[in-house]
Amino acid sequence: MADTKVYTASTTAPVNIAVIKYWGKRDTKLxxxxxxxxSVTLSQDDLRTHTTAACSSTFSTDTLILNGESQDVSGxxxxxCFRELRSLRAALESxxxxxxxxxxxxxxxxxxxxxxxxxxxxxxAAGFAALVRAIANLYELPQNPTELSRIARQxxxxxxxxxxxxxxxxxxxxxxxxxxxxxxxxAPASHWPQMKAAILVVSAAKxxxxxxxxxxxxxxxxxxxxxxANVVVPQRMEKMKQAIxxxxxxxxxxxxxxxxxxxxxxxxxxxxxxxxLNDVSRAAIRAVDEINKKAxxxxxxxxxxxxxxAVIYYLEENEQAVLxxxxxxxxGVEGWKNVTASADVSIEEAFLQPLKEGITRVILTRVGExxxxxxxxxxxxxxxxxxx
Amino acid sequence: MADTKVYTASTTAPVNIAVIKYWGKRDTKLxxxxxxxxSVTLSQDDLRTHTTAACSSTFSTDTLILNGESQDVSGxxxxxCFRELRSLRAALESxxxxxxxxxxxxxxxxxxxxxxxxxxxxxxAAGFAALVRAIANLYELPQNPTELSRIARQxxxxxxxxxxxxxxxxxxxxxxxxxxxxxxxxAPASHWPQMKAAILVVSAAKxxxxxxxxxxxxxxxxxxxxxxANVVVPQRMEKMKQAIxxxxxxxxxxxxxxxxxxxxxxxxxxxxxxxxLNDVSRAAIRAVDEINKKAxxxxxxxxxxxxxxAVIYYLEENEQAVLxxxxxxxxGVEGWKNVTASADVSIEEAFLQPLKEGITRVILTRVGExxxxxxxxxxxxxxxxxxx
Numbered sequence: 001m002a003d004t005k006v007y008t009a010s011t012t013a014p015v016n017i018a019v020i021k022y023w024g025k026r027d028t029k030l031x032x033x034x035x036x037x038x039s040v041t042l043s044q045d046d047l048r049t050h051t052t053a054a055c056s057s058t059f060s061t062d063t064l065i066l067n068g069e070s071q072d073v074s075g076x077x078x079x080x081c082f083r084e085l086r087s088l089r090a091a092l093e094s095x096x097x098x099x100x101x102x103x104x105x106x107x108x109x110x111x112x113x114x115x116x117x118x119x120x121x122x123x124x125a126a127g128f129a130a131l132v133r134a135i136a137n138l139y140e141l142p143q144n145p146t147e148l149s150r151i152a153r154q155x156x157x158x159x160x161x162x163x164x165x166x167x168x169x170x171x172x173x174x175x176x177x178x179x180x181x182x183x184x185x186x187a188p189a190s191h192w193p194q195m196k197a198a199i200l201v202v203s204a205a206k207x208x209x210x211x212x213x214x215x216x217x218x219x220x221x222x223x224x225x226x227x228x229a230n231v232v233v234p235q236r237m238e239k240m241k242q243a244i245x246x247x248x249x250x251x252x253x254x255x256x257x258x259x260x261x262x263x264x265x266x267x268x269x270x271x272x273x274x275x276x277l278n279d280v281s282r283a284a285i286r287a288v289d290e291i292n293k294k295a296x297x298x299x300x301x302x303x304x305x306x307x308x309x310a311v312i313y314y315l316e317e318n319e320q321a322v323l324x325x326x327x328x329x330x331x332g333v334e335g336w337k338n339v340t341a342s343a344d345v346s347i348e349e350a351f352l353q354p355l356k357e358g359i360t361r362v363i364l365t366r367v368g369e370x371x372x373x374x375x376x377x378x379x380x381x382x383x384x385x386x387x388x
Numbered sequence: 389m390a391d392t393k394v395y396t397a398s399t400t401a402p403v404n405i406a407v408i409k410y411w412g413k414r415d416t417k418l419x420x421x422x423x424x425x426x427s428v429t430l431s432q433d434d435l436r437t438h439t440t441a442a443c444s445s446t447f448s449t450d451t452l453i454l455n456g457e458s459q460d461v462s463g464x465x466x467x468x469c470f471r472e473l474r475s476l477r478a479a480l481e482s483x484x485x486x487x488x489x490x491x492x493x494x495x496x497x498x499x500x501x502x503x504x505x506x507x508x509x510x511x512x513a514a515g516f517a518a519l520v521r522a523i524a525n526l527y528e529l530p531q532n533p534t535e536l537s538r539i540a541r542q543x544x545x546x547x548x549x550x551x552x553x554x555x556x557x558x559x560x561x562x563x564x565x566x567x568x569x570x571x572x573x574x575a576p577a578s579h580w581p582q583m584k585a586a587i588l589v590v591s592a593a594k595x596x597x598x599x600x601x602x603x604x605x606x607x608x609x610x611x612x613x614x615x616x617a618n619v620v621v622p623q624r625m626e627k628m629k630q631a632i633x634x635x636x637x638x639x640x641x642x643x644x645x646x647x648x649x650x651x652x653x654x655x656x657x658x659x660x661x662x663x664x665l666n667d668v669s670r671a672a673i674r675a676v677d678e679i680n681k682k683a684x685x686x687x688x689x690x691x692x693x694x695x696x697x698a699v700i701y702y703l704e705e706n707e708q709a710v711l712x713x714x715x716x717x718x719x720g721v722e723g724w725k726n727v728t729a730s731a732d733v734s735i736e737e738a739f740l741q742p743l744k745e746g747i748t749r750v751i752l753t754r755v756g757e758x759x760x761x762x763x764x765x766x767x768x769x770x771x772x773x774x775x776x
Contacts, residue, residue, distance in 0.1 A: 223646075224653060227615040254659075258611075261661045265612060269653040271646055272677045279667045289660045 003100055006056040006383040009137035013130035013371040015047040015115075015123070016040065016161045016168065017197065017311045019256040019303060020236050021263040023211075024219045024229055029076065030178040031157040034219065035233040038169045038186065038240050039161045040313065042197060043368030049123070051111040051130035052378035053138040059106035065385050066111045066127070080154040081132055082107060089139035102139055109134065110378035110385045115363070128155030129162030133371040145370065149183035165189045165370035167244045169237065189367045192247050194316040198323065200330070201361040202280045202308035211306040214267065214274050222269040228262055249315050253292075253301035256313060260303040276306050280358030284310035287355065290347040291325045299345075316366075321345040323364075329355030335362040391445055391488055394771040397525035398440040401518035401759040403503075403511070404429045404549045404556060405585065405699045407644040407691060408624050409651040411599075412607045412617055417464065418566040419545040422607060422614075423621040426557045426574065426628050427549045428701065430585060431756030437511070439499040439518035440766035441526040447494035453773050454499045454515070468542040469520055470495060477527035490527055497522065498766035498773045503751070516543030517550030521759040533758065537571035553577045553758035555632045557625065577755045580635050582704040586711065588718070589749040590668045590696035599694040602655065602662045610657040616650055637703050641680075641689035644701060648691040664694050668746030672698035675743065678735040679713045687733075704754075709733040711752075717743030723750040 016039035024034035062082060064071040073079070089103040109131055113123055132152040136143065149160035153170075160182065161168040166189035173181030209217075218225050236255050243251035267274040277285075281304055288302045288310075299318040303311050314322040324341035329352030331338060378386050404427035412422035450470060452459040461467070477491040497519055501511055520540040524531065537548035541558075548570065549556040554577040561569030597605075606613050624643055631639035655662040665673075669692055676690045676698075687706040691699050702710040712729035717740030719726060766774050 223620045224612045224615060224650065227612060227619075231615075232611045258657075258659055261659070262612065262657050265653040265657040268656060269646075269650050271642075271649070273649045273673060275670050278670075282663050282666075285661060 002057060004056065004058050005100075006054055006058070006379065006381055007100070007102060007105075007138060008052055008054040008377050008379050009134055010050070010052040010374045010377050011130055011133040011137055011371045012044050012048045012050045012374055013126050013133055013162050014041045014044045014165065014368055015126045016158065017042060017303060017305065018158065018161075019252070019301075019313070020233060020240055020259050021305075022158055022170065023215045023263050023266065024225065025157070025215060026172075027176070027178065028216065030181075031077075031153050032178045032181050033157060033170065033172050034225075035229040036170060036172045036237050037158070037161070038167070038237060039158070040167060040195060040197070040367050041162065041165045041189065041370060043365045044372065045368070046363055046365035047115050047126070049111055049113050049126040049130040050374070050376070050378065051109060051127075051134040053131070053134035054108040054110070054379040054383060055102050055105040055138060056108075056383050057105050059108055059383060062107045064109045064111070064131075067113060068387055077128075077155050081128065081135075081151055084151045084154065085132065085135045085139060085141070088136075088141050088143060092139070092141070107135065108379060108383060108385070112378060124156040125158040125162045128152050128159035129371060131155065132159070133163065137373055146182050146184060150178065150181070153178070153181060153183075163370060165368055166191060167367075169241065186241050187244050189369055192244065193367060195367040196314055196316055196319060197365050197367075198312045198314070198326075199363040199365065200284055200310040200312065200355070200359045201363070202278065202284075202310065202358055203360060209274050209306075214270070214306060217274065218266050218270045221271040222266045224269045225266045228266055232262065233259075250298045253298035253313070256301040256303050257288075264304065276308060277304060278308045278358075280354055281308045281310060283351065283354030283358070284312070287326060287329070287347060287351045288312060290351050291322060291345055294325070294345045294347060295321060326352070326355070328352045330359060330362060333359055333362050335364065337364060393488075394442055394444040394446070394767065394769055395488070395490060395493075395526060396440055396442040396765050396767050397522055398438070398762045398765050399518055399521040399525055399759045400432050400436045400438045400762055401514050401521055401550050402429045402432045402553065402756055403435040403514045404546065405691060405693065406546065406549075407640070407689075407701070408621060408628055408647050409693075410545055410558065411603045411651050411654065412613060413545070413603060414560075415564070415566065416604065418569075419465075419541050419543075420566050420569050421545060421558065421560050422617040424558060424560045424625050425546070425549070426555070426625060427546070428555060428583060428585070428755055429550065429553045429577065429758060431753045432760065433756070434751055434753035435503045435514070437499055437501050437514040437518040438762070438764070438766065439497060439515075439522040441519070441522035442496040442498070442767040442771060443490050443493040443526060444496075444771050445493050447496055447771060450495045452497045452499070452519075455501060456775055465516075465543045469516065469523075469539055472539045472542065473520065473523045473527060473529070476524075476529050476531060480527070480529070495523065496767060496771060496773070500766060512544040513546040513550045516540050516547035517759060519543065520547070521551065525761055534570050534572060538566065538569070541566070541569060541571075551758060553756055554579065555755075557629065574629050575632050577757055580632065581755060583755040584702055584704055584707060585753050585755075586700045586702070586714075587751040587753065588672055588698040588700065588743070588747045589751070590666065590672075590698065590746055591748060597662050597694075602658070602694060605662065606654050606658045609659040610654045612657045613654045616654055620650065621647075638686045641686035641701070644689040644691050645676075652692065664696060665692055666696045668742055669696045669698060671739065671742030671746070672700070675714060675717070675735060675739045676700060678739050679710060679733055682713070682733045682735060683709060714740070714743070716740045718747060718750060721747055721750050723752065725752060
């Protein structure tokens with residue numbers, strides 16, 4: 001009798017926000033970066049992708065459904081992930097002939113985000129991490145997250161960092177086949193669980209320039225870029241790892257802000273220039289600088305990815321000071337919680353007014369865990385997607 | 389009998405707008421730069437400082453009156469200019485005892501701009517160039533503009549370039565006393581008189597960060613800056629001089645835009661970051677990029693100094709194409725002249741709308757001559773300032 005069973009496995013995976021930025025590929029096919037990067041994984045309570053991987057001999061073709069909509073899976077990135085994972089499964093099947101031949105079955109991947117996609121919220125990182133983790137669960141692969149990160153990286157570079165919780169580096173590697181371009185845990189979330197993050201969503205408008213084309217324009221035309229990639233970032237990576245090990249927030253904040261600024265600086269040094277920050281982003285930078293000035297030390301750190309949204313990191317012990325200082329600008333915004341300003345860290349109305357006008361939503365979150373295997377399936381026993 | 393005569397001499401001096409930017413000092417006292425720079429001198433028909441230098445044994449103290457208001461002359465920069473010029477005059481007087489002892493008389497400097505000061509329009513460059521040139525005229529100094537540029541540089545770095553018309557370099561020099569940090573004529577205005585410039589005044593609001601403090605913050609904190617100063621700019625200087633010699637506008641435009649972007653990139657790489665461009669500036673950049681794209685070649689080049697105002701260089705032969713494309717966004721703005729758009733270079737309303745909202749004034753001008761000795765005096769024979 002042919003095996004007509006529908007096999008399923010499910011996972012959730014987190015978003016990560018880099019503090020040392022990935023920008024530039026040395027190999028666009030394999031997503032090999034020009035420099036290492038480092039990120040904080042954010043809590044899945046607030047931002048997560050939930051993905052079920054299913055396979056069955058009864059399926060006709062590989063299929064991916066994201067938030068209820070069928071996606072094209074013919075792209076090289078999707079195909080690379082499917083091919084690599086099938087190859088690992090095929091090796092298990094060769095070694096143990098009693099295993100079902102899942103590697104030969106078409107796949108059905110069903111994925112749901114609990115946050116709006118394409119709002120510059122790193123959805124592709126969570127998406128590819130969840131896809132790889134879910135299929136690895138389905139295939140019962142023995143590979144650890146670092147080994148799987150090699151595959152997730154081929155889907156979306158920064159996805160490799162979402163296979164771990166806590167503080168995660170992506171080591172650029174030197175091999176041309178990318179075999180040593182992998183994610184490593186710098187420290188688990190439990191090492192420094194006090195790290196919180198406020199995401200200020202500036203606008204849900206689409207990005208001007210996609211990060212994929214933007215970063216290659218920078219590599220091709222910025223005359224400052226190679227100095228950043230080859231000289232500046234390697235030093236910052238070491239300092240940042242040390243700061244995380246020592247739970248040294250001031251150094252963490254200093255490097256985070258500097259690296260965000262430098263990433264946007266090389267975007268501006270691109271020809272034609274790439275702008276992700278707008279006047280509202282700049283107002284958020286000014287507000288954080290002012291909070292730190294008033295506090296007399298760095299208690300908050302901004303960082304911006306390839307879009308205008310601000311992510312502000314701070315420690316739980318400074319929540320009242322940081323959020324209190326911003327309260328006048330963000331009161332009433334969706335997702336914000338009112339915090340009474342503390343007397344010693346208040347900033348002038350002029351810093352807050354642009355936030356009032358430009359921030360449409362806030363997500364208050366914190367450092368969190370890596371992918372978690374879950375029972376809840378998005379595919380039923382007949383192989384049909386379940387809409388939540 | 390004591391000499392009680394009031395001696396006077398007058399000059400006008402132009403504004404210059406750099407195409408390879410000066411940003412960073414290796415010596416803050418002498419205004420010695422970390423890199424060479426290159427500028428276009430703009431026509432005095434549109435932007436000029438008119439200055440009269442007077443001296444008399446009857447004056448009680450050195451005095452400077454700018455636009456009718458007394459200025460402090462005790463600052464090191466003013467004092468350096470007065471001291472150096474007096475020293476050159478004293479040498480003449482020693483060699484020829486029949487000369488009146490002007491070097492021993494207090495100075496009265498009266499200066500008027502024909503444009504609003506401090507609107508980011510390089511008024512200090514024109515101001516110090518006029519001051520040095522007027523006193524040199526008063527003292528009948530034989531020194532040529534390059535020799536005088538050593539003195540003007542100590543007043544305001546970029547002032548040294550305003551002692552020449554046309555296309556002017558400021559060679560950074562290597563001597564610690566600044567003796568070889570001088571302005572040179574790359575080409576006179578007559579070599580390439582077709583160069584025109586549209587200055588889009590974004591806002592008359594004061595600068596956020598003065599260029600003097602801003603550039604030293606960049607030198608101290610930007611990790612990209614030294615690569616720009618030591619590696620990138622020297623190459624660009626050579627290419628830019630060649631482009632001007634060959635009247636190669638496409639290369640001129642390419643380098644001008646790249647260097648403006650890189651200057652603002654190192655400002656952004658400064659900690660805390662320095663922002664001079666705002667959303668209106670960015671809209672001007674986008675509009676120029678779009679004009680060049682539609683034209684199929686670079687016919688316009690933007691550049692921004694330490695403020696949000698855009699300066700757009702273009703050749704006279706492309707005036708209709710460039711101004712015509714911008715007409716929809718600038719019609720009715722003070723200083724603009726309506727130009728019918730040409731059919732082949734028109735840009736979409738989306739590029740023009742932010743200009744409509746953000747540009748308060750336009751100055752249409754062109755490459756022009758250096759300082760010109762004029763008869764019209766701003767000091768009367770009694771040594772009293774004349775208000776125009």
